[in-house]
Amino acid sequence: MTALIDSRRRLLGLGACAFAFAAAGSAWAADTVSRNNAIRAVAFDAFPIFNPERAFAIVRGLFPDHRDLPGLWFQKVFSDTWLRTSARRYVTFDEILAESLDHVAASVSAPLGGAARNEILTAFSALDLWPDVRDRLGQLKAAGLQLVVLSNMSEAMLRANMARNGVTEFFDAVLSTDAVQAFKPTPEAYAMAMHRLQLEKEEILFAPFAAWDAAGAAWFGYPTAWVNRGKQRAEPGAPDVRVGADLGVVVEAARG
Amino acid sequence: MTALIDSRRRLLGLGACAFAFAAAGSAWAADTVSRNNAIRAVAFDAFPIFNPERAFAIVRGLFPDHRDLPGLWFQKVFSDTWLRTSARRYVTFDEILAESLDHVAASVSAPLGGAARNEILTAFSALDLWPDVRDRLGQLKAAGLQLVVLSNMSEAMLRANMARNGVTEFFDAVLSTDAVQAFKPTPEAYAMAMHRLQLEKEEILFAPFAAWDAAGAAWFGYPTAWVNRGKQRAEPGAPDVRVGADLGVVVEAARG
Numbered sequence: 001m002t003a004l005i006d007s008r009r010r011l012l013g014l015g016a017c018a019f020a021f022a023a024a025g026s027a028w029a030a031d032t033v034s035r036n037n038a039i040r041a042v043a044f045d046a047f048p049i050f051n052p053e054r055a056f057a058i059v060r061g062l063f064p065d066h067r068d069l070p071g072l073w074f075q076k077v078f079s080d081t082w083l084r085t086s087a088r089r090y091v092t093f094d095e096i097l098a099e100s101l102d103h104v105a106a107s108v109s110a111p112l113g114g115a116a117r118n119e120i121l122t123a124f125s126a127l128d129l130w131p132d133v134r135d136r137l138g139q140l141k142a143a144g145l146q147l148v149v150l151s152n153m154s155e156a157m158l159r160a161n162m163a164r165n166g167v168t169e170f171f172d173a174v175l176s177t178d179a180v181q182a183f184k185p186t187p188e189a190y191a192m193a194m195h196r197l198q199l200e201k202e203e204i205l206f207a208p209f210a211a212w213d214a215a216g217a218a219w220f221g222y223p224t225a226w227v228n229r230g231k232q233r234a235e236p237g238a239p240d241v242r243v244g245a246d247l248g249v250v251v252e253a254a255r256g
Numbered sequence: 257m258t259a260l261i262d263s264r265r266r267l268l269g270l271g272a273c274a275f276a277f278a279a280a281g282s283a284w285a286a287d288t289v290s291r292n293n294a295i296r297a298v299a300f301d302a303f304p305i306f307n308p309e310r311a312f313a314i315v316r317g318l319f320p321d322h323r324d325l326p327g328l329w330f331q332k333v334f335s336d337t338w339l340r341t342s343a344r345r346y347v348t349f350d351e352i353l354a355e356s357l358d359h360v361a362a363s364v365s366a367p368l369g370g371a372a373r374n375e376i377l378t379a380f381s382a383l384d385l386w387p388d389v390r391d392r393l394g395q396l397k398a399a400g401l402q403l404v405v406l407s408n409m410s411e412a413m414l415r416a417n418m419a420r421n422g423v424t425e426f427f428d429a430v431l432s433t434d435a436v437q438a439f440k441p442t443p444e445a446y447a448m449a450m451h452r453l454q455l456e457k458e459e460i461l462f463a464p465f466a467a468w469d470a471a472g473a474a475w476f477g478y479p480t481a482w483v484n485r486g487k488q489r490a491e492p493g494a495p496d497v498r499v500g501a502d503l504g505v506v507v508e509a510a511r512g
Binding site: 075078079080081082083084085086087088089091095099100102103106107182183184185186187212215216219220233235236237 | 331334335336337338339340341342344345347356358359362363440441443468476489492493
């Protein structure tokens with residue numbers, strides 16, 4: 001795996017890195033994706049598309065003495081999804097977001113008022129696109145690929161972000177793991193794209209944001225193009241996958 | 257749940273707190289456990305019995321500029337067990353310990369040499385007892401309770417620690433989740449004690465060390481006496497359980 005910039009902040013999650021996406025675009029920038037491989041669809045995690053920074057900025061504004069709170073929060077969010085999936089005690093991702101925010105805020109003695117809490121959580125339905133997204137989605141659609149989102153977020157949250165940014169029409173399906181009551185990286189969660197698209201694993205390119213989702217998608221068996229905007233270190237034991245700093249890596253992988 | 261001392265270090269795991277057990281013993285200190293409830297056995301996690309500080313001290317000695325490395329390490333250790341259990345990509349706990357140690361060391365730009373790595377990992381088979389353990393195990397045995405350990409650690413590691421500290425004879429079984437290839441908090445892992453002891457859930461008192469294990473055991477349905485030596489904050493959504501700073505809480509809960 002590519003050696004990535006590393007620091008303790010990186011380990012602590014994506015929050016510290018939300019603005020760290022590379023300014024440099026992909027070297028390959030043709031207008032369409034001329035494909036010579038088996039890929040027929042791309043399944044995106046939500047965060048390669050939608051930038052969570054809007055929510056993190058509110059957290060940092062409310063707690064200026066705890067700059068690492070967004071990173072701690074998202075580390076807790078995802079470890080809670082795995083803990084609850086292991087225990088088979090599913091709750092919705094909205095509940096995970098809220099519970100873990102309260103938990104980390106209290107842990108740094110920065111308890112939240114109800115209005116602030118609501119403002120932060122509401123921001124997850126009003127995220128912005130990363131700047132490269134619209135053009136890259138257009139390239140992928142022009143190449144005849146089906147595009148879906150496959151996320152832990154609720155379908156309502158995903159659709160709100162799509163509608164707000166005018167990208168709904170790019171996507172052939174919106175798949176929330178809520179439908180299987182098991183978060184990624186369970187096989188049941190990843191398999192949702194195969195079932196909806198009626199395609200084989202090797203025909204679906206998965207585009208994760210987080211190191212753990214890159215490991216999970218590759219373990220499941222999807223060809224994987226890791227959109228590592230946060231310059232995260234690969235998970236221990238993760239299969240080697242294609243990795244890049246923006247959606248250029250997805251276009252390149254789809255091209256074959 | 258009892259309000260516990262909280263700080264960011266607490267959130268980051270047990271490492272920072274390994275020496276933080278309360279000096280005050282249990283208020284109840286009879287020679288035997290006179291029981292008037294249904295409890296017939298106690299299933300202990302390993303860490304209420306064995307203090308991981310020996311391994312953490314080596315880490316801190318090797319990396320004096322990274323005092324929080326033990327906490328980061330153990331946070332990564334357990335989130336990796338849940339991630340891999342969710343993905344159904346089991347590896348042994350020994351492998352998790354090693355991989356996650358390499359990962360966090362590299363993340364703080366403090367890479368490990370092979371000898372240092374081996375010294376740290378070997379220490380997990382040569383841990384000391386917490387000071388209250390021997391007397392409390394004696395009380396529980398004198399009350400006619402069966403005692404087992406049910407841990408993510410390998411059986412070899414558990415037996416080495418028992419033999420080294422002369423407590424093997426207190427335990428009726430040594431249960432490693434390696435036997436079911438699924439870490440706690442899976443139901444399969446917790447159920448090992450029921451199967452081995454041929455007892456019902458309500459007859460087995462579970463004694464966890466970590467907040468996540470207290471949540472997991474209680475979610476599974478075991479009566480739970482949380483030996484919260486690290487003064488960890490309860491997990492979001494965890495059932496309310498009995499909690500104390502040392503094995504006194506186990507004796508009290510067994511007493512009914």
